Amino acid sequence: MNTKYIFVTGGVTSSLGKGIVSASLAKLLQARDLKVTIQKLDPYINIDPGTLNPYEHGECFVTNDGAETDLDLGHYERFLDIATSQANNITTGRIYQSVINKERQGVYLGKTVQVIPHITNEIIDSVKLLGENNEYDVVITEIGGTIGDIESLPFAEAVRQMKWENPKDCLSIHLTLVPYLAAAGELKTKPTQHSVKKLQELGVQPDILVCRTEHELDQDIRSKIARFCNVSSDSVIQSIDAKSIYTVPLLMQEEGLDKVVIEKLNIETKEFPDLIKWKKFLDNQANPTKEITIALVGKYVELQDSYKSIIESLNIAGVSNSCKVKLKWLHSEKITAKNVAKKLEGVNGVLVAPGFGERGIEGKIETIRYVRENNIPFLGICLGMQCAVIEFGRNVLDLKKAHTVEIDAETPHPVIDIMEDQKNLSNMGGTMRLGEYDCEVKKDSNTYKAYKDTSITERHRHRYEFNNKYLTFYEENGMIATGKNTSTDLVEIVEIPSHKWFTAVQFHPEYKSSVETPHPLFIGFVNACLD
Numbered sequence: 001m002n003t004k005y006i007f008v009t010g011g012v013t014s015s016l017g018k019g020i021v022s023a024s025l026a027k028l029l030q031a032r033d034l035k036v037t038i039q040k041l042d043p044y045i046n047i048d049p050g051t052l053n054p055y056e057h058g059e060c061f062v063t064n065d066g067a068e069t070d071l072d073l074g075h076y077e078r079f080l081d082i083a084t085s086q087a088n089n090i091t092t093g094r095i096y097q098s099v100i101n102k103e104r105q106g107v108y109l110g111k112t113v114q115v116i117p118h119i120t121n122e123i124i125d126s127v128k129l130l131g132e133n134n135e136y137d138v139v140i141t142e143i144g145g146t147i148g149d150i151e152s153l154p155f156a157e158a159v160r161q162m163k164w165e166n167p168k169d170c171l172s173i174h175l176t177l178v179p180y181l182a183a184a185g186e187l188k189t190k191p192t193q194h195s196v197k198k199l200q201e202l203g204v205q206p207d208i209l210v211c212r213t214e215h216e217l218d219q220d221i222r223s224k225i226a227r228f229c230n231v232s233s234d235s236v237i238q239s240i241d242a243k244s245i246y247t248v249p250l251l252m253q254e255e256g257l258d259k260v261v262i263e264k265l266n267i268e269t270k271e272f273p274d275l276i277k278w279k280k281f282l283d284n285q286a287n288p289t290k291e292i293t294i295a296l297v298g299k300y301v302e303l304q305d306s307y308k309s310i311i312e313s314l315n316i317a318g319v320s321n322s323c324k325v326k327l328k329w330l331h332s333e334k335i336t337a338k339n340v341a342k343k344l345e346g347v348n349g350v351l352v353a354p355g356f357g358e359r360g361i362e363g364k365i366e367t368i369r370y371v372r373e374n375n376i377p378f379l380g381i382c383l384g385m386q387c388a389v390i391e392f393g394r395n396v397l398d399l400k401k402a403h404t405v406e407i408d409a410e411t412p413h414p415v416i417d418i419m420e421d422q423k424n425l426s427n428m429g430g431t432m433r434l435g436e437y438d439c440e441v442k443k444d445s446n447t448y449k450a451y452k453d454t455s456i457t458e459r460h461r462h463r464y465e466f467n468n469k470y471l472t473f474y475e476e477n478g479m480i481a482t483g484k485n486t487s488t489d490l491v492e493i494v495e496i497p498s499h500k501w502f503t504a505v506q507f508h509p510e511y512k513s514s515v516e517t518p519h520p521l522f523i524g525f526v527n528a529c530l531d
């Protein structure tokens with residue numbers, strides 16, 4: 001079978017849930033034994049979201065090969081239980097960078113380089129790249145932004161050309177909104193009609209419409225949308241607000257989305273998707289027998305998308321143990337030695353989040369002092385681990401001014417130092433220690449108990465590291481490096497064995513957790529909180 005390409009665009013407004021619908025369709029096709037991957041095309045000019053403030057764009061997700069990507073890739077990985085890569089997230093900036101580099105190399109042989117065909121060809125090539133070598137039966141490409149935006153025009157044109165060249169192997173799905181006007185007591189189809197017209201003006205006829213709605217769409221509405229938008233009525237799919245994003249695959253299956261897709265693309269597969277594991281997860285999620293509260297301490301708590309993968313990893317780990325994990329969001333900037341006890345009252349465990357820069361760091365350190373002294377289960381991630389090291393240095397080892405050189409370059413005790421190969425970098429984008437690295441875990445540690453393995457591989461995103469000059473001093477006093485990278489000797493995990501469960505990691509376990517393979521470290525943490 002030729003690789004099939006499915007394009008998912010959005011209209012009317014952003015935040016309709018294109019990522020979740022794409023991931024849900026991918027899940028349904030994967031559950032029919034098809035090899036599926038999903039790609040996100042983002043129409044902004046940043047080369048990648050790595051340099052974006054989380055307030056702008058939510059979490060930056062990191063792949064095994066070290067790409068800093070859109071948070072939708074996290075959804076793709078959690079739904080599909082597959083790894084994505086640099087090829088799964090392309091921005092306008094990256095497309096232009098590649099075209100401009102080729103122009104400088106003389107690749108275009110003196111031609112005038114233009115949006116059409118050079119930019120559009122580059123987009124098409126990056127879509128087809130995933131279909132090469134027949135690695136996947138289906139490539140789903142989600143196009144960020146909203147149809148009608150100036151910046152998404154070249155992407156829509158690339159879709160038009162691919163469909164025109166290969167109508168049998170390409171399919172267009174358009175997500176729209178069907179709002180309910182309370183005053184009129186009616187669902188309104190006009191925004192959908194307008195959005196489809198916009199897409200048609202660009203030469204793309206959608207094959208399937210997924211209509212986001214707060215109320216059920218009856219047959220009349222569906223027929224009306226079908227008639228005015230030129231699609232068959234079984235191709236008008238309702239996407240009703242769901243309690244949990246993980247129920248969306250089943251809602252899409254009830255609506256027949258996967259069935260219409262395989263019919264239209266003429267794909268032969270088994271008759272029904274096998275969703276046994278998925279349904280088991282949903283069942284556990286809906287019927288928890290226990291409940292815990294975990295405090296999530298960070299400085300971007302106003303925008304919870306900034307911690308998307310952490311939230312989902314905790315939720316998934318909880319579900320695997322029939323436990324509902326409630327989160328208590330704590331703004332690190334507002335935590336002080338005086339109020340920390342009050343703030344952490346009643347929580348079963350504390351997670352100190354990753355981050356950059358000075359804001360809120362003293363609150364994180366105060367939090368860690370409190371959990372260490374009061375034997376509260378603790379998981380520190382990346383900056384969360386660095387803060388744990390600073391706290392132990394200041395309050396246990398009496399290195400009063402211990403700090404990370406990220407914040408205090410002049411500290412007399414740089415217990416967190418800049419990595420050697422980071423010292424002379426001038427570019428900020430894409431230059432951190434990124435992607436997968438091996439870690440050797442000591443037996444007799446929380447980490448070993450969680451992973452049941454001494455060799456693990458996890459993803460990184462940082463510039464600073466534990467300063468090994470202090471390691472003996474730390475270990476003699478009870479903070480142990482239980483995980484190290486054997487080739488560089490970098491400390492990747494620290495633990496306090498005398499504490500109930502105190503584990504802090506330099507890597508990001510949240511990037512490697514999926515619905516069907518919950519992450520061992522999050523399970524270990526949740527279990528410690530349950531104890």
Ligand code: GLN
Binds near residue numbers: 353355357381406465
């Ligand atoms: N700012 C820290 C560093 O760069 C931690 C980064 C993070 O938490 N992802 O090392």
